[in-house]
Amino acid sequence: MALVPIAPLHAGEVTTLKLVIAGASQGIVPVIWESPGCEHDKLGSVDITVGERVSEITQDPNVPTVEYGRAMAKLARAAGDRGANAVVLRWHQGVYFTFHGKKSRKPVFIRLRGAAIRLSSEAMAQCDLKPVTVADLEDRSRRGKPVNANARDVFAKD
Template sequence: MTLACVLLLAPPVRAGEPGDTIPAPAVPLLWESPGCGHQKLGSVEIELGERVSEITQDPNVPTVDYGRAMKLLADAGAAKGANAVVLRWHQGVYFTRSGRQSRRPVYVKLRGAAIRLPDIATGCTLQPVQRADLEARSRSGVAANVTSREAFAGE
């Protein structure tokens, strides 16, 4: 049994899909910091899912829903007074047992920068993160066979 860890930092290439079932968070997640003036409120981070290891026996480890992970990160930003969160880092860990990798990650860690945009943000172009984009990035990454210690060591 091995774990596959994917660290994704490249920009997305797909738009959101109409079948998204979890509503967009009230505080939007952004791919990049906006060019207009904004206040920086600090970083926010969430972890969702199960930290599997080499001794995990259950072949049906629950997978992570990206919509839920995004909402938790947005909620963490809102708790700091942010009206947007810039996604800075994403880690998806997939579980592999007997040569079969889970179709979705079993653990996701998201980190972002909580920001406050002015009420009138003229000339401010925002690039919102869509759930389908984040899922596509996770699936398109190059998997690396690593131990659980390496997968959850941080950055």
């Protein structure tokens, strides 16, 4: 089993603020890279997982893979359920499964953690929010060096 190490988050490519405002006005909670500099309410953390937890004894070479888009949508819904209109991505983990030397092309398990926040409509329009895209997370996941890890370390409670 291989684990992609978690690198500190930093601003990725900046998408226009109009997309974030449009998404928020349609009830879609945007996932952003960093806490905004403008005033906002902190609503607590949200933590989601998608996929299958695998271990060293998993013998099925066809463990189903999962998509970052599905994970981000689940994180956004969890934040929205808390009353948030944005969620700051704080941490992510993508677990890939290796069976007889063959690594899965996509992760088999994804865990995302974020901070649910609420901004006023004025703050939403004035703040420079840097949205996270699915491509950003996929790229970050692919760039990391695989690390051999056992299931106890990968899925440990923190």
